[in-house]
Amino acid sequence: MFPQSARIDECRLPSYISFGTYYSQRPDDTHHGEIDFNPFAFDVGMLGVLFCTEFQHLVTLAPMSAPLF
Numbered sequence: 001m002f003p004q005s006a007r008i009d010e011c012r013l014p015s016y017i018s019f020g021t022y023y024s025q026r027p028d029d030t031h032h033g034e035i036d037f038n039p040f041a042f043d044v045g046m047l048g049v050l051f052c053t054e055f056q057h058l059v060t061l062a063p064m065s066a067p068l069f
Helices: 015-020 039-060 063-068
Strands: none
Touching (some): 039 063
């Protein structure tokens, strides 16, 4: 997607690209007026949302894992 020579702080994508993700799992960053976004930070946010929706029910079995979700 980006050339290997590109610096990470220059790697930005238009916000409309983030709208192609699942609605229930989309972080709200790009819905609050962001013109562009960092796709690497967005992927980390998406992974956090995915973990929360998939594994939050396990907190009752392992209460110490609650801060992760």
